[in-house]
Amino acid sequence: MTALAMILRELAGLFVDDGALALAILAIVAVAAVISLALPDAPLLAGAVLTVGCPGVLLLNVMRAARR
Amino acid sequence: MTWTINWTSAAPAITAAFLAALVEAVEALTIVLAVATVRGWRPALSGAGVGIMLLAVIVLAFGPLLDRVPLHLLQLAIGILLLLFGMRWLRKAILRTAGIIPLHDESKAFASETGELRAQALRHAARLDWLAAIASFKAVVLEGLEVVFIVIAVGAGNGMLVPAGLGALAAWLLIAAIGVAIHRPLTRVPENALKFAVGVMLSAFGVFWLGEGLGVPWPGDDVAIIGLAALVLLVALAGVALTHRHTVEVT
Numbered sequence: 442m443t444a445l446a447m448i449l450r451e452l453a454g455l456f457v458d459d460g461a462l463a464l465a466i467l468a469i470v471a472v473a474a475v476i477s478l479a480l481p482d483a484p485l486l487a488g489a490v491l492t493v494g495c496p497g498v499l500l501l502n503v504m505r506a507a508r509r
Numbered sequence: 510m511t512w513t514i515n516w517t518s519a520a521p522a523i524t525a526a527f528l529a530a531l532v533e534a535v536e537a538l539t540i541v542l543a544v545a546t547v548r549g550w551r552p553a554l555s556g557a558g559v560g561i562m563l564l565a566v567i568v569l570a571f572g573p574l575l576d577r578v579p580l581h582l583l584q585l586a587i588g589i590l591l592l593l594f595g596m597r598w599l600r601k602a603i604l605r606t607a608g609i610i611p612l613h614d615e616s617k618a619f620a621s622e623t624g625e626l627r628a629q630a631l632r633h634a635a636r637l638d639w640l641a642a643i644a645s646f647k648a649v650v651l652e653g654l655e656v657v658f659i660v661i662a663v664g665a666g667n668g669m670l671v672p673a674g675l676g677a678l679a680a681w682l683l684i685a686a687i688g689v690a691i692h693r694p695l696t697r698v699p700e701n702a703l704k705f706a707v708g709v710m711l712s713a714f715g716v717f718w719l720g721e722g723l724g725v726p727w728p729g730d731d732v733a734i735i736g737l738a739a740l741v742l743l744v745a746l747a748g749v750a751l752t753h754r755h756t757v758e759v760t
Contacts, residue, residue: 451651452654455594455597455654455655455658456590456593456594456597457593457597458597458600458601459597459600462596462597462600463593463597466592466593466596467589470588470589470592470719473719473720473723474723477723477724477725481724484723484724484725484726485725485726487720487723487724487725488720488723488725488727491716491719491720491725492716492720492737492740495592495596495712495715495716495741496712496740496741496744496745497744499596499599499600499603499712499744499745499748500744500747500748500751502600503600503603503604503607503748503751503752504748504751504752506600506604506609506752507604507607507609507751507752
């Protein structure tokens with residue numbers, strides 16, 4: 442294991458602990474980005490997706506973790 | 510020249526940086542104290558000192574580059590990283606509060622680090638001071654990098670880098686002073702509650718910056734961060750209640 446690989450793993454670990462949660466957050470971000478590009482006249486819609494979606498995926502993730 | 514602060518923007522940034530730095534400083538102090546206990550203050554402080562210098566170099570090298578990044582790109586990048594970072598902390602804090610995973614225990618971390626250093630003393634007696642200094646250096650750099658990221662993340666998008674940095678510095682100085690005074694790991698700091706609060710704030714900042722980067726006109730501008738934090742807090746508390754109830758039903 443090189444020192445560089447160890448540093449990169451530590452850095453990645455700062456942002457990703459549970460892969461499913463990270464992927465779900467990125468999916469919400471992608472949906473919000475697509476909405477903001479497709480519907481430039483309704484910019485609050487992307488905000489609503491982020492506001493509801495991000496806490497929503499967190500709640501689902503912890504409930505699933507509790508069932509495991 | 511006068512320097513005025515918009516406290517509506519500054520207060521959440523300073524508070525988030527201060528609380529996050531407090532948590533990380535407690536964890537770094539535990540390792541530095543473990544090194545000092547086994548090998549004395551010289552390797553502990555020299556390792557920590559070099560670590561602090563490396564962090565300063567990172568801040569000085571990368572800080573000015575942030576001004577060259579277009580603002581909306583910076584907000585998008587920071588927003589995504591803050592969401593990943595903040596929700597990771599919040600997820601762990603929820604599961605710890607609900608009793609699903611064990612709480613972080615500073616006395617256990619201290620015992621584990623001193624045990625490891627004593628085992629190394631038996632294997633590598635000649636190099637032990639060097640290994641002890643590296644352990645101290647690594648703790649300061651790894652915990653400090655998280656603080657540097659948080660300061661940049663909550664401060665860079667709205668010109669609050671200096672206030673957020675001062676908030677973090679105040680926390681590290683406070684913990685260092687307490688550590689010097691009592692020479693013991695700070696086991697009574699409510700680390701999980703702090704992580705819970707910081708996770709809520711960083712997640713709210715993440716949603717806010719991402720929205721800004723995507724051109725969302727948040728109602729109330731910066732004040733929206735407080736509303737977003739309240740919503741994330743409510744959802745996190747609901748998460749604790751629901752997962753705790755599930756755990757009780759299973760047991």
